[in-house]
Amino acid sequence: METMIAFCNILRKDIETYYLKPPNISWGIIFPLSWTLMQFIRSQGTTGIRELLPGLMAMSVLFGSTSMLAVTITFERSSHSFDRLLLAPISINTLVLAKILGAVIFGTLNAFVPVVFAAFFINLKGINWGITAIAVISIAITSALLGLLIAISAKEVFEAQTFSNFFRFPMLFLCGLFIPIDKLPAMLKAISFCLPLTYGTDILNGMIAGNSIFSTPLNISIMLVFVVFLFYLCQKNIKEKWIL
Amino acid sequence: MEIVKVTNLKKLYGEFPAVNEISFSIEQGEVFGFLGPNGAGKTSTIKMMIGLSRPTSGQIMIDGIDAIKDIKKVQKFIGIVPDENNLYAEMNGFDNLCFCASLYGIGKAKREKRAMELLEQFNLTKAAKYPFKTYSKGMKRKLTIAAGIIHNPKILFLDEPTTGIDVESARQIRELILNLKKQGKTIFITTHYIEEAERICDRIAFIVEGEIVKIGKVTEVLRDAEREHKIKLQLSSSIKNIKEELENNFINCKVKLLDENSCLFISKEPIALFPILQLLDNTGISVYEAKELKPSLEEVFVKITNINPKTKNEQEKVGK
Numbered sequence: 001m002e003t004m005i006a007f008c009n010i011l012r013k014d015i016e017t018y019y020l021k022p023p024n025i026s027w028g029i030i031f032p033l034s035w036t037l038m039q040f041i042r043s044q045g046t047t048g049i050r051e052l053l054p055g056l057m058a059m060s061v062l063f064g065s066t067s068m069l070a071v072t073i074t075f076e077r078s079s080h081s082f083d084r085l086l087l088a089p090i091s092i093n094t095l096v097l098a099k100i101l102g103a104v105i106f107g108t109l110n111a112f113v114p115v116v117f118a119a120f121f122i123n124l125k126g127i128n129w130g131i132t133a134i135a136v137i138s139i140a141i142t143s144a145l146l147g148l149l150i151a152i153s154a155k156e157v158f159e160a161q162t163f164s165n166f167f168r169f170p171m172l173f174l175c176g177l178f179i180p181i182d183k184l185p186a187m188l189k190a191i192s193f194c195l196p197l198t199y200g201t202d203i204l205n206g207m208i209a210g211n212s213i214f215s216t217p218l219n220i221s222i223m224l225v226f227v228v229f230l231f232y233l234c235q236k237n238i239k240e241k242w243i244l
Numbered sequence: 245m246e247i248v249k250v251t252n253l254k255k256l257y258g259e260f261p262a263v264n265e266i267s268f269s270i271e272q273g274e275v276f277g278f279l280g281p282n283g284a285g286k287t288s289t290i291k292m293m294i295g296l297s298r299p300t301s302g303q304i305m306i307d308g309i310d311a312i313k314d315i316k317k318v319q320k321f322i323g324i325v326p327d328e329n330n331l332y333a334e335m336n337g338f339d340n341l342c343f344c345a346s347l348y349g350i351g352k353a354k355r356e357k358r359a360m361e362l363l364e365q366f367n368l369t370k371a372a373k374y375p376f377k378t379y380s381k382g383m384k385r386k387l388t389i390a391a392g393i394i395h396n397p398k399i400l401f402l403d404e405p406t407t408g409i410d411v412e413s414a415r416q417i418r419e420l421i422l423n424l425k426k427q428g429k430t431i432f433i434t435t436h437y438i439e440e441a442e443r444i445c446d447r448i449a450f451i452v453e454g455e456i457v458k459i460g461k462v463t464e465v466l467r468d469a470e471r472e473h474k475i476k477l478q479l480s481s482s483i484k485n486i487k488e489e490l491e492n493n494f495i496n497c498k499v500k501l502l503d504e505n506s507c508l509f510i511s512k513e514p515i516a517l518f519p520i521l522q523l524l525d526n527t528g529i530s531v532y533e534a535k536e537l538k539p540s541l542e543e544v545f546v547k548i549t550n551i552n553p554k555t556k557n558e559q560e561k562v563g564k
Contacts, residue, residue: 002349009346017334080330084391087294088347089319 010098032060032113054204055177056114065107065143073151074160100144107140138223139200145230152237196226247272253302262288264454277445278434285454286434323397327404329388333377348395362390382413402433475509478533
């Protein structure tokens with residue numbers, strides 16, 4: 001019960017203090033919208049919205065989950081308020097879960113902004129929204145954990161932003177969001193299969209556009225492995241780098 | 245009863261020993277002062293004790309629990325006030341306190357009541373709904389202390405509680421610490437303000453370059469440093485002309501003229517006052533006041549460490 005109170009309040013504090021601020025809400029709407037328009041204009045209408053939608057959703061959740069967590073934790077660490085969380089009688093696991101849950105919720109909601117826009121132009125019937133939600137949430141979790149890994153390494157907010165962009169932008173092109181993986185050179189394809197976003201996007205491609213590489217159960221299993229691995233890595237790095 | 249026991253605690257940063265095999269214990273209900281100049285190892289020690297830093301070697305037992313192995317158990321009943329205010333700038337005072345209480349698993353109604361009580365106790369009720377970032381330095385410090393005791397801890401760790409704040413706020417904070425002591429809290433306080441330690445601590449330890457060079461009750465530490473007895477006399481007129489006569493009569497005493505109407509008798513032996521008063525009376529000089537001068541902790545600190553804190557602070561300011 002005591003742990004639950006602490007957990008819920010860390011989550012609530014993050015949502016109120018960071019995620020519900022007007023710049024973040026507007027960013028969460030404007031960013032996916034502008035990418036949708038850009039992709040649509042670039043393809044001169046030859047690419048259907050349904051084909052663009054999985055990539056846009058994956059991108060929205062990736063940016064929504066990684067950027068906020070990396071920046072807010074680095075900010076809290078530089079202002080020492082994060083020490084207060086480390087000094088609380090709650091386990092590192094509880095702390096990590098509470099911190100990433102805010103980012104996961106924010107990223108997941110971001111992912112559905114392009115869906116809302118798309119619903120005005122195309123018929124979205126027939127999509128398995130349950131599996132789609134699982135894909136979005138699993139991308140959000142892995143992205144949030146990647147954001148946390150960045151936060152562990154970064155000392156300043158600008159460092160966190162630089163590190164985030166360093167891996168986020170290549171992922172846009174490597175994980176099958178806008179360029180199909182089978183069109184990538186062999187070396188880049190190999191890198192692509194090492195990234196969790198590839199599998200999450202593949203589920204979305206399968207559910208929305210009907211063209212996935214792997215089966216949904218395999219993609220979900222691989223995502224789960226990534227979640228466990230990244231969680232372990234975060235936990236280990238926090239103990240090593242934050243408690244010196 | 246010992247509530248904190250630190251044994252051979254060591255912290256190396258690379259090859260540099262920030263804390264070098266220190267040992268000490270703290271009794272329940274005691275205010276224990278940890279004194280030393282900047283960079284002496286005070287914050288490194290406190291960070292190891294509260295679980296923000298891992299010792300290289302040694303043992304820390306807090307209320308019978310191994311604080312290195314089971315720090316989360318210890319954190320339930322300790323309160324921490326770090327040297328830098330670490331509350332949330334955007335949140336108001338009341339919300340900050342409620343949030344800190346929630347980290348200890350305190351339910352909504354109870355934490356709100358406790359937050360209001362503390363805001364009142366710390367004279368911050370009017371500022372309760374203002375964001376923390378708008379507070380003055382003294383107010384920030386007080387709220388940080390309030391956050392440190394929101395869960396009613398048994399032991400309170402205070403790292404430099406009055407550094408960088410105005411005189412009035414510092415005085416209020418010292419009073420608050422003494423009130424907490426009256427409530428039976430055990431307090432571990434680090435400071436480089438010697439006068440502060442003298443006023444509020446039961447026992448003190450001097451730490452220099454990572455090593456404890458002196459430890460004991462404030463009175464004992466002062467007594468040990470009393471290699472000289474000093475009596476200051478306030479007189480009706482100058483004793484310039486009879487200084488030699490006084491020194492000849494009281495061969496163990498050195499007489500030092502302070503100003504026209506006051507002087508200092510210094511001796512390695514206890515000074516018998518009556519013969520001095522008699523001699524002065526015979527020469528027509530009245531003594532208005534006689535006062536035994538005790539060495540201040542600052543003098544003791546200088547004697548023990550050969551570091552003059554004032555000079556050191558000034559040098560640091562110039563360096564900055």
